[in-house]
Amino acid sequence: MEFTLEPVGFVRGGRAEVRDDDWDRERAVIELDARFGPEALAGLGDFSHAEIVFLFDKVSEAGVQTGARHPRDRADWPLVGIFAQRGKNRPNRLGVTVCGVERVEGTRLHVRGLDAIDGTPVLDIKPVLQGFLPRGEMREPAWAGELMAGYWA
Incomplete structure (x- = not known):
């Protein structure tokens, strides 16, 4: 089975190259494709966070x-x-990140903490709803906590 996906937009700004850590200081804009009007982002500015699905297009x-x-x-x-x-x-090659919503301007979504580089194709944007956050206690191995120690800071 094969699927074809078209980007809904592209990341503009932020980092120009892949580099681990310190992502929370990054500010970027997701610019929607011309087939979308401002109504596609209507109401998203009322949310504190959005989940961004993107393509790691630089990975061969x-x-x-x-x-x-x-x-x-x-x-x-x-x-x-x-x-x-x-x-x-x-x-x-799919990436998914929850990032902060700073503001919406027409067909441009301003975000912080998106760990995707300038030019990255965005496949979907979803608001983060409390009801979809993990339910119950979470667990992870020690190495995962070590890996994330400087990822956002």
């Missing part, structure tokens, strides 16, 4: 990984499967 097909690897290539962290981490070299 040859760079895609399907097995296990050490996150960030750190041998001191365990070997884990591609679906047990959030690395960019995923089979479908």
Whole structure:
């Protein structure tokens, strides 16, 4: 089965190159494709956060990984499967991030903390609703907490 997706927009601004950590200081704009008018973003400015689905378009097909690897290539962290981490070299190269909504201006969504670089194709935008946040207690391995220690800061 095959699907074709067209970007709903593109990231403008923020980082020009991939670099881990300190993403929360980044400000960017998601500029909608010309087929959308301002009504597509109507009401989104009332939310504090949005979930952005995007394509890691700089990852080549040859760079895609399907097995296990050490996150960030750190041998001191365990070997884990591609679906047990959030690395960019995923089979479908999809990224998902919850970021802060700063404001909406027409067909431009201003965000902070989006870990996608300038020019990245955006596939979908969803408001973050409290009812869709994790229910119950969360757990994660120690290496995941170490990896995230400087990711947003």
